[in-house]
Each structure stands twice: as structure tokens, then as C-alpha cells.
Amino acid sequence: xxxxxxxxxxxxxxxxxxxxxxxxxxxxxxxxxxxxxxxxxxxxxxxxxxxxxxxxxxxxxxxxxxxxxxxxxxxxxxxxxxxxxxxxxxxxxxxxxxxxxxxxxxxxxxxxxxxxxxxxxxxxxxxxxxxxxxxxxxxxxxxxxxxxxxxxxxxxxxxxxxxxxxxxxxxxxxxxxxxxxxxxxxxxxxxxxxxxxxxxxxxxxxxxxxxxxxxxxxxxxxxxxxxxxxxxxxxxxxxxxxxxxxxxxxxxxxxxxxxxxxxxxxxxxxxxxxxxxxxxxxxxxxxxxxxxxxxxxxxxxxxxxxxxx
Numbered sequence: 001x002x003x004x005x006x007x008x009x010x011x012x013x014x015x016x017x018x019x020x021x022x023x024x025x026x027x028x029x030x031x032x033x034x035x036x037x038x039x040x041x042x043x044x045x046x047x048x049x050x051x052x053x054x055x056x057x058x059x060x061x062x063x064x065x066x067x068x069x070x071x072x073x074x075x076x077x078x079x080x081x082x083x084x085x086x087x088x089x090x091x092x093x094x095x096x097x098x099x100x101x102x103x104x105x106x107x108x109x110x111x112x113x114x115x116x117x118x119x120x121x122x123x124x125x126x127x128x129x130x131x132x133x134x135x136x137x138x139x140x141x142x143x144x145x146x147x148x149x150x151x152x153x154x155x156x157x158x159x160x161x162x163x164x165x166x167x168x169x170x171x172x173x174x175x176x177x178x179x180x181x182x183x184x185x186x187x188x189x190x191x192x193x194x195x196x197x198x199x200x201x202x203x204x205x206x207x208x209x210x211x212x213x214x215x216x217x218x219x220x221x222x223x224x225x226x227x228x229x230x231x232x233x234x235x236x237x238x239x240x241x242x243x244x245x246x247x248x249x250x251x252x253x254x255x256x257x258x259x260x261x262x263x264x265x266x267x268x269x270x271x272x273x274x275x276x277x278x279x280x281x282x283x284x285x286x287x288x289x290x291x292x293x294x295x296x297x298x299x300x301x302x303x304x305x306x307x308x309x
Contacts, residue, residue: 030093030094030095030141031093031094031140031141031142031144032091032092032093032094032144033058033088033092033093033094033099033101033139033144033146048080048105049080050080050081050082051079051080051081052079052080052105052106053077053078053079053080053105053106053107054077054078054086054103054104054105054106054107055075055076055077055078055103055104055105055106055107055108055111055117056075056076056077056078056088056092056101056102056103057073057074057075057076057101057102057103057114057194058073058074058076058092058099058100058101059073059099059100059101059102059114060097060098060099060100061098061100062100062195063102063113063114063115063193063194063195064114064115067092067094067097067099068093068095068097070092072090073092074112074114075107075109075111075112075114076088076089076090076092077089077107077109078107079107094139094140094141094144095140095141096140096141096142097140098138098139098140099139099140099146100131100132100139101131101132101139101146101148102114102129102130102131102194102195103129103130103131103148103150103194104117104127104128104129104130104192104194105126105127105128105129105150106125106127114193114194114195115193115194115195116191116192116193116200117129117191117192117193117194118189118190118191119153119154119189119190119191119192119199119239120188120189120190120205120239121154121188121209121237121238121239122188122207122209124209124211124236124237125237126152126154126237127152127153127154127192128150128151128152128153129150129151129153129192129194129197130148130149130150130151130194131148131149131194131195132146132147132148132149133147133148133149134149151197151273151274152273152274153192153197153199153273153274154237154238154239154240154273154274155237155238155239155240155241155271155272155273155274155275155277156235156236156237156275156276156277157177157235157236157237157238157252157271157277157279158230158233158234158235158236158276158277158278158279159175159233159234159235159254159278159279159280159281160226160227160233160278160279160280160281161219161222161223161226161233161234161281161282161283162222162223162224162225162226162280162281162282162283163221163222163223163224163282163283163284164224164282164283164284165284165285166222166283166284166285166286168256168257169220169221169257170219170221170222170256170257170283171217171219171220171221171256171257172217172218172219172222172234172254172255172256173212173213173214173217173218173255173256173258174210174211174212174213174214174218174253174254174255175210175211175212175218175234175236175252175253175254175255176208176209176210176212176236176252176253176255177208177209177210177236177238177250177251177252177253178208178209178250178251178253179206179208179249179250179251180248180249180250180251180264183248183249183250184206185241185242185244185249185250186206186208186209186238186239186241186250187201187202187205187206187239187241188205188206188207188208188209188239189201189202189205189239190202190205190239197273199239199240199273201239209236209237209238210236211234211235211236212255218234219232219234222256222283226280226282230278233278238271240271240272240273241269241270241271242270243267243268243269243270244265244266244267244268244269244270245267246267247264247265247266247267248264248265249265249267250264250265250269251263251264251265252265252279252290254281254288256283256288261283261288263281263288263290266293269293277293278293279291279293
């Protein structure tokens with residue numbers, strides 16, 4: 001299963017746009033654009049690994065309006081090298097006109113419409129989007145460095161696991177989030193508008209989201225005392241959901257020692273874009289319980305506890 005989850009301290013990244021070898025392609029008084037990005041929240045992905053690539057839409061202020069009317073300024077690929085330098089392909093140049101940059105991660109050459117960047121949760125990819133950090137002056141040849149704040153598009157649901165008076169090994173091999181029977185609250189595919197972060201779900205795409213490891217397990221054994229190290233928590237990313245009307249609209253399944261335990265997500269639960277929702281899960285004897293949900297920004301989310309039966 002493809003995953004893009006990395007635990008690390010958030011760091012700043014600098015993108016330098018190299019100059020073009022063809023002078024005639026540069027706008028008058030052109031200056032190479034420089035981009036600095038920060039991942040705004042504590043998250044599954046909080047720094048970009050080497051060879052990561054962003055997609056950039058360099059515009060006059062709105063998506064679909066390419067800067068200097070240059071077609072190649074839409075979906076510019078920017079790749080991080082081992083030396084920490086971001087290389088853009090093709091290069092982008094600034095004139096004295098202001099530019100607005102919209103970004104997304106990870107880059108995909110097929111995503112040429114910044115108003116409809118495709119998302120899905122089957123691959124457990126940490127999709128991000130961003131634009132200028134608040135408070136910046138106009139970006140042009142006199143001020144060529146733009147700070148981009150990257151936000152998380154999906155919602156993170158993580159589980160603080162423990163077991164007490166449980167006779168088995170407590171090997172957790174799978175966590176799955178799905179719709180309840182006959183429900184379609186959870187969508188598995190959609191698209192995001194980079195300028196606003198709004199997500200449009202794809203009708204008919206309602207597959208579950210899950211993580212699993214049948215060999216060594218997501219957890220080799222449930223601890224008797226729940227860990228405070230969030231790096232050890234099993235995590236599932238999902239497309240954001242609207243509020244559940246009743247308990248069981250959404251279901252979470254835990255496979256422990258080969259047995260599947262189910263838990264009905266309570267009513268009025270909402271998993272919002274960019275939030276981290278932490279559930280305390282206790283396996284006691286042969287019953288699993290989930291307690292109060294804590295929501296924090298990844299930014300913030302729901303926090304709770306659950307019991308499994």
C-alpha cells in the first residue's frame with residue numbers, strides 16, 4: 001500500500017527558479033521567482049523528503065489566468081534535490097506585475113486544472129494545497145520571494161490503543177473506516193479547488209479507507225498502558241465528512257488477533273479537512289471500547305474513546 005506518511009519536525013523549504021537559456025522567452029525586466037514553503041500544521045507529513053515534487057499554478061490572481069499569459073505557468077513541477085534546492089520545470093519569471101501562486105502536493109502531470117485537483121484516500125496519500133502566507137507584499141520582480149503555507153486536504157483519524165485483562169497477544173493488523181450499511185456519508189474520491197480548499201465529492205465513490213499489515217502488524221501487541229507517542233498510533237486518512245446524523249452512519253473496524261471488532265461512530269461527528277481526530281481505544285477482556293474523542297488541528301479534530309465488542 002502506497003503511503004506518504006512521515007513523522008518529522010516541520011521545516012522551511014526553499015524553491016529557486018533557475019533562469020531560462022532563451023532570453024526571448026523572458027518577460028521584460030524578468031526576475032526569477034523564489035518560493036519558500038512551510039507545512040502549516042503538525043501532520044502525517046510535516047517535511048518533504050528528497051525527490052518530492054510540488055505542482056505550482058502561477059497566476060495573475062485567479063486560477064485559469066496564467067501569469068504573463070504563459071501556458072507553461074500552469075502546473076509547474078518543482079522537485080526537491082538532495083542538496084535542498086527546489087528545481088522548477090519549466091522555469092518561471094516575474095515582471096513588474098504581481099503574481100499569485102497556488103500549490104499542491106504531490107505533483108501529477110495530468111492535473112492541469114487547479115480548480116479541480118483530484119483526491120482519493122485509497123492510497124493514504126497526504127494531499128496538500130497552499131497559497132501565499134498571510135501578510136505578504138505583492139510578488140513581482142521587485143519582491144520575488146513568495147512564502148507558501150501548505151495545508152492538509154484530508155482528515156486524519158488516529159487511535160491511542162491499549163489492552164487490559166486481555167488473554168491474547170493483541171496483534172493489530174488492520175484498521176478500516178467505512179460507511180454503515182446503506183449509508184454514503186464517506187466518499188473515497190473527489191477534487192479540491194486550490195484557491196479555496198473546497199472539496200467536491202465524486203458521486204458513487206464511497207469505498208472504505210484502511211491501513212493494514214498482516215505480517216508484523218500495525219501494532220505487534222497492544223500495550224497495557226496507552227502510549228503518549230503519537231508516532232506509534234495507527235492512523236487512517238479520509239476525505240472530510242459532513243456530520244453523522246445517527247450513530248453507525250460511519251463504522252470503524254479493528255482486526256486484532258484475527259478477530260474483527262466494530263465500533264459505531266457517534267452521531268454529530270464531523271471529520272474536517274486538515275484536522276487530527278484522536279480516539280482512545282481500549283480492549284478489555286474481549287470487549288473493545290472507545291472513549292471521548294479529541295480533535296486538534298493537524299490542526300484540530302475530535303478526541304474520544306471507544307469500546308469494542
